[in-house]
Amino acid sequence: MFRPEITVCDCTIRDGGLMNNSKFELATVRKVYECICASGVQIVELGYRNSKKMFSTDDYGAWRFCDEDMLRKATDGIERGDTRLAVMMDAHKAFAEDLLPKSESIIDVIRVATYVKDIDKAIYIANDAIAKGYQATINIMAVSHALERELDEALQQVEEETRVMAVYIVDSFGALYSEDVDYLVHKYKRYLKTKEVGMHCHNQQQLAYANTIEAIIKDVNFLDGTLYGLGRAAGNCPLELLIGFLKNPKFNILPLLDAIQEVILPLQDQMEWGYTIPYMISGMLNVHPQEAMKLLSLPKDDPARRDFVKFYTRLADEAT
Amino acid sequence: MFRPEITVCDCTIRDGGLMNNSKFELATVRKVYECICASGVQIVELGYRNSKKMFSTDDYGAWRFCDEDMLRKATDGIERGDTRLAVMMDAHKAFAEDLLPKSESIIDVIRVATYVKDIDKAIYIANDAIAKGYQATINIMAVSHALERELDEALQQVEEETRVMAVYIVDSFGALYSEDVDYLVHKYKRYLKTKEVGMHCHNQQQLAYANTIEAIIKDVNFLDGTLYGLGRAAGNCPLELLIGFLKNPKFNILPLLDAIQEVILPLQDQMEWGYTIPYMISGMLNVHPQEAMKLLSLPKDDPARRDFVKFYTRLADEAT
Numbered sequence: 001m002f003r004p005e006i007t008v009c010d011c012t013i014r015d016g017g018l019m020n021n022s023k024f025e026l027a028t029v030r031k032v033y034e035c036i037c038a039s040g041v042q043i044v045e046l047g048y049r050n051s052k053k054m055f056s057t058d059d060y061g062a063w064r065f066c067d068e069d070m071l072r073k074a075t076d077g078i079e080r081g082d083t084r085l086a087v088m089m090d091a092h093k094a095f096a097e098d099l100l101p102k103s104e105s106i107i108d109v110i111r112v113a114t115y116v117k118d119i120d121k122a123i124y125i126a127n128d129a130i131a132k133g134y135q136a137t138i139n140i141m142a143v144s145h146a147l148e149r150e151l152d153e154a155l156q157q158v159e160e161e162t163r164v165m166a167v168y169i170v171d172s173f174g175a176l177y178s179e180d181v182d183y184l185v186h187k188y189k190r191y192l193k194t195k196e197v198g199m200h201c202h203n204q205q206q207l208a209y210a211n212t213i214e215a216i217i218k219d220v221n222f223l224d225g226t227l228y229g230l231g232r233a234a235g236n237c238p239l240e241l242l243i244g245f246l247k248n249p250k251f252n253i254l255p256l257l258d259a260i261q262e263v264i265l266p267l268q269d270q271m272e273w274g275y276t277i278p279y280m281i282s283g284m285l286n287v288h289p290q291e292a293m294k295l296l297s298l299p300k301d302d303p304a305r306r307d308f309v310k311f312y313t314r315l316a317d318e319a320t
Numbered sequence: 321m322f323r324p325e326i327t328v329c330d331c332t333i334r335d336g337g338l339m340n341n342s343k344f345e346l347a348t349v350r351k352v353y354e355c356i357c358a359s360g361v362q363i364v365e366l367g368y369r370n371s372k373k374m375f376s377t378d379d380y381g382a383w384r385f386c387d388e389d390m391l392r393k394a395t396d397g398i399e400r401g402d403t404r405l406a407v408m409m410d411a412h413k414a415f416a417e418d419l420l421p422k423s424e425s426i427i428d429v430i431r432v433a434t435y436v437k438d439i440d441k442a443i444y445i446a447n448d449a450i451a452k453g454y455q456a457t458i459n460i461m462a463v464s465h466a467l468e469r470e471l472d473e474a475l476q477q478v479e480e481e482t483r484v485m486a487v488y489i490v491d492s493f494g495a496l497y498s499e500d501v502d503y504l505v506h507k508y509k510r511y512l513k514t515k516e517v518g519m520h521c522h523n524q525q526q527l528a529y530a531n532t533i534e535a536i537i538k539d540v541n542f543l544d545g546t547l548y549g550l551g552r553a554a555g556n557c558p559l560e561l562l563i564g565f566l567k568n569p570k571f572n573i574l575p576l577l578d579a580i581q582e583v584i585l586p587l588q589d590q591m592e593w594g595y596t597i598p599y600m601i602s603g604m605l606n607v608h609p610q611e612a613m614k615l616l617s618l619p620k621d622d623p624a625r626r627d628f629v630k631f632y633t634r635l636a637d638e639a640t
Contacts, residue, residue, distance in 0.1 A: 177533065177565070178530070178533065178534075178537075203526075205529070205561055205564075206523075206526055206528075206529045206530070206558065206561060207529065207530055208526075209525070209526045209527065209530075210498070210526070210527055210529075210530030210531075211530075213497065213498065214498075217498075228597070238526065238595075238600075240597070240600060241525055241526060241600060241604075244525075244600075244604045245497070253632070254629050254632065254633070257597065257628040257629050257632055258628075258629050260597060260628060261597070261626045261627065261628045261629070265626060274595075275558075275594070275595075277548070277560070277577065277580060277581070280558075280560060280561060280564075284561075284564045306581045306585060307581065308577040308578075308580060308581045309574050309577050309578050309581070312573070312574065312577055313574070
């Protein structure tokens with residue numbers, strides 16, 4: 001038995017872009033788009049619509065900005081079925097004026113990522129997007145670091161001040177256990193009487209998929225995944241696992257396997273994502289993975305890269 | 321708050337031995353033994369005590385047989401603390417006569433692995449071990465394939481006919497979801513009034529750690545893990561994650577990180593374990609990983625090795 005309300009969003013190119021400054025080949029993005037559409041997954045997020053005032057176009061690839069002409073190049077001629085196109089806007093790195101009216105854009109969904117402290121910016125951008133004709137979500141990042149009272153207030157504000165379709169729990173640090181997922185879902189649902197709850201996980205402790213299942217059990221209906229888990233640090237909930245779990249007959253796993261074998265696995269030569277001990281340590285200590293990413297960027301033959309005892313000891317000291 | 325009844329068993333060398341015919345260097349086994357003892361983990365399993373009539377000593381390494389002299393070489397001079405030494409005997413590949421009286425052995429615990437159909441053999445070997453002075457467990461493999469009535473009968477028999485300290489749920493195919501774990505734990509506990517329940521997971525669907533946590537929540541007290549998840553196919557519940565989760569102050573994660581950096585990561589040049597799409601497919605379809613292992617043993621440049629669509633289609637056809 002499946003729950004028809006469940007909406008799955010693929011964010012391979014968007015979250016994966018945090019590992020390569022959003023520098024994906026156009027052919028890769030087209031293949032991902034084609035296969036996600038063919039799989040029946042409802043939303044595909046092809047990158048950020050962030051500001052060129054905040055990110056240099058020399059350092060970042062096209063999928064950090066998702067100009068309309070790039071999105072058209074990525075999607076032209078591909079049968080999209082019922083799949084909607086999304087981009088993410090960071091509340092603190094994007095501006096409402098960079099969004100055209102919906103009639104001039106092929107984007108359907110604006111997902112606004114925010115820290116709790118930037119919730120007013122997020123609400124402004126989300127409301128602007130809705131006024132321009134888009135659907136919108138608000139994705140509250142680093143929720144494992146949110147102070148209880150501030151998170152409560154933010155949820156209350158989002159409920160009262162916006163018409164976003166969903167508000168996400170974003171476990172940016174891969175630090176949540178199933179009991180934390182339960183607690184947060186319960187809290188979100190208490191405030192968000194008119195909105196869906198979403199779940200976006202990272203895999204630092206190999207719990208991204210399990211926590212997504214836990215969220216499903218607790219009636220969360222917006223679920224994020226990425227192909228082969230491609231995403232920041234240890235990556236995300238693998239979309240192929242999620243689609244294998246959901247019983248909705250409209251989903252087809254084969255196009256996902258096709259995309260993985262054709263364009264995702266080859267990326268392993270250039271990018272390193274997935275479970276490693278440094279990411280595990282940062283997840284366990286509930287800290288940003290940036291220190292682990294720095295360690296893993298050392299040359300492979302540098303002994304410091306594998307000195308996990310030292311890394312754990314340093315991070316544990318800093319975390320306290 | 322921690323549960324003092326929880327007993328953790330490291331089976332890195334034993335389950336990892338299924339990926340290299342138990343051919344580990346002595347120095348590797350010594351380092352694992354030393355670090356497990358230093359971590360406070362209660363049981364360390366250094367291999368199989370299987371029969372040389374069933375396995376050729378030409379094809380299999382010392383840790384498939386665990387002769388007493390090899391076990392002494394692996395442990396001599398190392399501070400063991402409270403850590404007990406275990407070996408596994410396969411009910412259908414081991415003989416009771418290969419086990420010395422406890423007074424002549426440094427082994428403490430005999431773990432008897434069995435399919436449901438071989439439960440009488442397992443009970444015989446376990447009872448022989450207990451009579452000789454050892455502690456024993458029975459580990460019911462491939463439980464996701466067990467027929468309900470046969471499993472019920474086996475559990476009833478084990479309860480009535482043995483004094484083993486624990487009976488394990490063994491998810492050999494990495495096919496269980498959390499609801500299956502709940503169901504099986506409930507069933508085991510219904511029959512096993514005088515014994516503990518154990519949990520041994522495989523990671524084909526990235527659920528080994530999550531399912532182990534689920535078992536903990538359901539009052540399972542015997543938990544298996546391996547360093548960096550080293551084990552058959554996608555491997556096991558990573559011991560470092562499990563020890564990070566358990567709050568018992570006697571556990572120390574640093575020696576585990578030490579062993580991983582010094583002797584486990586270097587094995588990645590010779591052995592491939594962990595999440596891959598072929599293992600994911602076999603877990604999702606609830607089949608033995610042998611076909612996936614065969615696929616992954618093809619040369620890296622063989623296109624068939626990455627034809628996941630074809631592999632899924634074939635396995636799905638065969639599984640029905």
